[in-house]
Amino acid sequence: MSEFRTRSRWRRRLPASAALAAGTAVLLMVSPAVAVVPQAAVPTTETPADLGRLADEAVNVVEVLLADNAELDALVATGVDLDHHVDQTEDGIVVHAVVTGNEVATLTQAGFTFGEVLHTPADAEARIDEREATIAAHLADNQEFAAAASFSAQSTVSDVKIIRADYYTSGENQVLSVEAKWAQGQTATNALTVERDSGPGTEIGSGGTQNITRFVDAGVYMYHRGAAQVTSRPDYVRITSPTGDVAVAKVNEWLPISGKDPEGPGYQKDFVTSYLTPTELYDRIKALAAQYPKISEIVELPYKTNGYRRKAQAVLGTANASRVGVDSLAWGHEGGNNVSVELANPGVADAPLTVTVTGTQVRVSLATNASGAVTSTAAQVVAALNAQAGTLLKAYTYRGNAGTGVVATAAPTALSDGLSAPASVSRDPHSVYAIRIGKHRDGSKLGVLAYAQEHAREWVPPLVTIETAERLLRNYAHDGRTKQLVDNLDIWIAPSINPDGGHYSFYDFNSQRKNMTNHCTPETSGDFLGRTSWGVDNNRNYTEYSLFDGYSGASASCTSGTYAGPSELSEPENRNVDWLASRPNIKFSMNLHSSGNYFMWSPGAYATPGRISAPRPTLAEESLFWGASSRILTAIKRHRNLAVTPARTGPIADVLYSAAGNSGDMLWYKYGIYAWNFEVGTSFQPPWASAHQETMEFSNGLVEMLRVARDFDTDHQRPTSSLSVTASATAGMVDLKFETDEPAAVFYTLDGAKPTYESALYGSAGIREGGETVTVPSGTTVHWFSVDARGNVEKNYKPDGNGKNFNKQTVVAPIG
Numbered sequence: 001m002s003e004f005r006t007r008s009r010w011r012r013r014l015p016a017s018a019a020l021a022a023g024t025a026v027l028l029m030v031s032p033a034v035a036v037v038p039q040a041a042v043p044t045t046e047t048p049a050d051l052g053r054l055a056d057e058a059v060n061v062v063e064v065l066l067a068d069n070a071e072l073d074a075l076v077a078t079g080v081d082l083d084h085h086v087d088q089t090e091d092g093i094v095v096h097a098v099v100t101g102n103e104v105a106t107l108t109q110a111g112f113t114f115g116e117v118l119h120t121p122a123d124a125e126a127r128i129d130e131r132e133a134t135i136a137a138h139l140a141d142n143q144e145f146a147a148a149a150s151f152s153a154q155s156t157v158s159d160v161k162i163i164r165a166d167y168y169t170s171g172e173n174q175v176l177s178v179e180a181k182w183a184q185g186q187t188a189t190n191a192l193t194v195e196r197d198s199g200p201g202t203e204i205g206s207g208g209t210q211n212i213t214r215f216v217d218a219g220v221y222m223y224h225r226g227a228a229q230v231t232s233r234p235d236y237v238r239i240t241s242p243t244g245d246v247a248v249a250k251v252n253e254w255l256p257i258s259g260k261d262p263e264g265p266g267y268q269k270d271f272v273t274s275y276l277t278p279t280e281l282y283d284r285i286k287a288l289a290a291q292y293p294k295i296s297e298i299v300e301l302p303y304k305t306n307g308y309r310r311k312a313q314a315v316l317g318t319a320n321a322s323r324v325g326v327d328s329l330a331w332g333h334e335g336g337n338n339v340s341v342e343l344a345n346p347g348v349a350d351a352p353l354t355v356t357v358t359g360t361q362v363r364v365s366l367a368t369n370a371s372g373a374v375t376s377t378a379a380q381v382v383a384a385l386n387a388q389a390g391t392l393l394k395a396y397t398y399r400g401n402a403g404t405g406v407v408a409t410a411a412p413t414a415l416s417d418g419l420s421a422p423a424s425v426s427r428d429p430h431s432v433y434a435i436r437i438g439k440h441r442d443g444s445k446l447g448v449l450a451y452a453q454e455h456a457r458e459w460v461p462p463l464v465t466i467e468t469a470e471r472l473l474r475n476y477a478h479d480g481r482t483k484q485l486v487d488n489l490d491i492w493i494a495p496s497i498n499p500d501g502g503h504y505s506f507y508d509f510n511s512q513r514k515n516m517t518n519h520c521t522p523e524t525s526g527d528f529l530g531r532t533s534w535g536v537d538n539n540r541n542y543t544e545y546s547l548f549d550g551y552s553g554a555s556a557s558c559t560s561g562t563y564a565g566p567s568e569l570s571e572p573e574n575r576n577v578d579w580l581a582s583r584p585n586i587k588f589s590m591n592l593h594s595s596g597n598y599f600m601w602s603p604g605a606y607a608t609p610g611r612i613s614a615p616r617p618t619l620a621e622e623s624l625f626w627g628a629s630s631r632i633l634t635a636i637k638r639h640r641n642l643a644v645t646p647a648r649t650g651p652i653a654d655v656l657y658s659a660a661g662n663s664g665d666m667l668w669y670k671y672g673i674y675a676w677n678f679e680v681g682t683s684f685q686p687p688w689a690s691a692h693q694e695t696m697e698f699s700n701g702l703v704e705m706l707r708v709a710r711d712f713d714t715d716h717q718r719p720t721s722s723l724s725v726t727a728s729a730t731a732g733m734v735d736l737k738f739e740t741d742e743p744a745a746v747f748y749t750l751d752g753a754k755p756t757y758e759s760a761l762y763g764s765a766g767i768r769e770g771g772e773t774v775t776v777p778s779g780t781t782v783h784w785f786s787v788d789a790r791g792n793v794e795k796n797y798k799p800d801g802n803g804k805n806f807n808k809q810t811v812v813a814p815i816g
């Protein structure tokens with residue numbers, strides 16, 4: 001595995017066939033140690049294909065892939081601008097260079113190999129747009145809070161409030177994480193000091209103090225936050241703001257580990273021993289279904305992919321104006337790879353431009369002038385090829401160039417599809433498979449969906465799904481709790497949504513993110529040199545809050561890493577997920593990605609300017625997301641005490657970034673599925689020891705999601721609620737907060753009317769906070785009821801009937 005990864009990683013950007021097709025010397029063997037002297041910048045002949053989009057003079061951050069320290073020294077000696085990132089990997093050294101497109105070309109000529117483009121000027125522009133929009137959107141909130149605190153300077157309202165105080169253990173460490181909002185936080189840069197007690201009943205301050213600092217997102221103050229190691233678990237914390245106002249909060253334990261083992265005696269796990277290609281993943285679930293036919297079956301999803309296949313191609317020539325691009329009409333594996341093209345100097349004066357086709361060998365004899373010099377331009381050669389060899393190939397000038405440059409001669413050059421997977425990997429449109437696990441697979445049971453590898457290079461998430469399928473099937477016979485799940489749920493597991501991209505990632509280009517469909521044209525990098533940039537980002541091609549709806553975080557460029565495709569659901573991979581999600585019984589889902597150790601849900605997109613997010617879940621829905629999250633993350637932690645931190649848990653748009661058209665949003669907004677997203681582990685293709693641990697811990701989490709679903713299904717407990725009333729800052733008014741004993745929505749009226757589902761819905765106070773405060777005149781009569789996420793209504797009240805058994809309370813300011 002390691003040897004394989006090394007080969008393909010180092011080879012991926014510059015296939016020998018590309019260099020040959022370009023009619024140049026093969027540079028792969030040139031040692032930088034003898035070739036570091038930068039040569040004059042030349043057109044990007046040998047520049048790896050996906051670097052071709054870099055502007056000549058604009059500065060980007062790009063990885064440079066180095067074999068050893070000698071190459072690193074040679075690189076430094078060129079005077080190139082490097083940042084501080086020097087990552088020693090098992091494959092060599094990765095550094096980040098801050099370079100222009102011209103510098104990339106020069107350094108590539110000198111023999112250096114570039115990796116990912118990490119940052120471009122367009123990224124920076126987007127950040128600035130976002131920053132301005134965010135200021136506009138959130139400044140008002142901050143001013144409102146500041147005004148309220150100032151207005152109530154004589155009252156009990158503090159200008160600092162504690163949003164969260166979470167204690168957790170991570171490895172050997174005990175940690176306290178605190179988030180608090182200060183009314184002056186937008187303009188004043190003070191840190192806030194958190195005083196801790198040292199346990200129940202102890203003095204605040206006895207556990208020491210820690211500072212938390214402003215969290216400013218895109219120029220807008222969000223809140224103060226910070227985590228610090230502690231030596232005991234505090235019970236309460238206190239913050240005194242710089243103006244002297246005080247807030248006190250009880251500390252929650254984040255992801256507590258109880259002694260109770262959710263896995264029964266003899267529970268078996270640890271079923272994966274290596275990374276698996278998509279072909280192997282499908283073989284694995286087919287074998288499982290064959291072994292356990294009573295409780296599982298294979299389902300072939302309705303849409304085949306476009307296939308791990310490409311037309312054979314070449315780009316002849318070096319200077320853009322004289323380059324000729326050629327594509328076979330046949331797929332590479334169906335004969336396209338046998339086609340070759342030669343651009344020959346006839347060696348005589350006044351020769352005409354002619355094309356001779358012998359079988360699949362195409363020979364262009366170039367025109368010459370009276371002195372015998374070649375005169376054929378790229379455009380002329382293209383026209384001649386299309387006229388005389390049009391049954392074999394299609395020719396074009398380079399990326400929309402007029403093609404007025406005189407071409408260079410080229411030895412017979414084989415066209416290539418660039419695909420190096422063994423023949424055992426099908427080149428046909430590929431079936432996508434899921435394994436359906438459950439004793440009753442007729443749609444009568446609550447459905448749960450887990451799916452992985454929308455992104456091809458993410459090799460660990462598919463293993464999490466395989467491990468989970470194995471645990472369910474192999475523990476069924478002897479573990480009562482597993483039997484409960486399999487007997488009562490309808491579990492769909494799709495280990496690889498994007499098998500074409502997955503195969504390409506394993507065999508051709510490790511960093512492949514997207515599918516393999518080429519939506520580019522000859523004018524837009526559809527040529528051989530652009531081939532690692534093609535494809536649709538399957539996690540941006542869905543129907544809700546997409547690029548096509550005006551949302552942020554996806555691209556219309558066919559070479560972008562987040563290309564949304566030509567239209568919503570244009571890709572078979574996406575139509576398959578849509579088909580899965582449209583099973584009417586599916587209520588919970590997990591979309592498995594890597595990396596970063598995130599756990600997220602909707603909304604996953606916002607629009608700019610304004611940073612207007614897709615609608616937030618109701619307080620009840622949000623409560624269920626958070627409540628289930630703590631269970632799922634605790635299960636993950638049980639494996640090796642890895643804590644997915646509070647800062648990496650929550651709506652995608654809050655904790656990561658906008659991702660227009662992602663699948664989680666489609667499942668939530670279109671189908672009402674409680675749709676979560678894992679970002680597993682710490683890298684796309686970590687060393688196996690890490691990949692194995694990540695598989696074990698996130699499978700724990702996925703199995704726990706099944707338990708959450710089962711508990712949801714058996715929840716017939718009606719919620720109860722209460723109203724807390726406190727004095728308002730304004731005379732004659734009172735502040736109300738509703739509390740519920742489980743995740744539940746509260747609908748209320750203040751005008752004496754009967755509450756219904758049309759009544760006001762009690763909302764959350766803000767991002768990552770609890771319920772809002774409702775301020776009403778003292779003496780108001782409040783009517784309300786609560787309903788849990790399962791639809792159980794408090795006291796069995798019928799909001800659409802004639803019942804009167806809703807809650808009623810006349811609220812008056814407490815004496816004091």
Ligand SMILES: [Zn+2]
Pocket residue numbers: 454455458539593594
């Ligand atoms: Zn991903």
